[in-house]
Amino acid sequence: MSDDEDIRSGLERTVAEYQMVSQQKAAITAQANELRNTLEHLKSQDENRPVFQQVGPILVEVEDVALLLGELTESLEKIAVHETRLGVREGELKSTYEQAVKQFEDA
Numbered sequence: 001m002s003d004d005e006d007i008r009s010g011l012e013r014t015v016a017e018y019q020m021v022s023q024q025k026a027a028i029t030a031q032a033n034e035l036r037n038t039l040e041h042l043k044s045q046d047e048n049r050p051v052f053q054q055v056g057p058i059l060v061e062v063e064d065v066a067l068l069l070g071e072l073t074e075s076l077e078k079i080a081v082h083e084t085r086l087g088v089r090e091g092e093l094k095s096t097y098e099q100a101v102k103q104f105e106d107a
Contacts, residue, residue: 004104011100018093025086032083035076042069 042065045051052059053068062068 007100007104011097011104014093014097014100018090018097021086021090021093025083025090028079028083028086032076032079035072035079039069039072039076042072 042051045065047065051062051065051068053062054060
């Protein structure tokens, strides 16, 4: 395999991984935003009104809203950590990609 082919192959792998990480980050960001909005609405919900949670195809009344808030907050924290890690990896891959493109152009 020639140096050009090695560079091209590395570049293709980097692009594929970068696209995958970017898609995962977009999906995780959407989940985090949805959880943030849910938490905002739950916190502003009138205590005298019932809250429902989807379980499979049905809605079930929530018995303990405080417990639900805690569970959602914990989920958001875990997702936020994952989102940050994906952002770091995305940045690393972008840098690797830019270096590989420069190397390919110089070859």
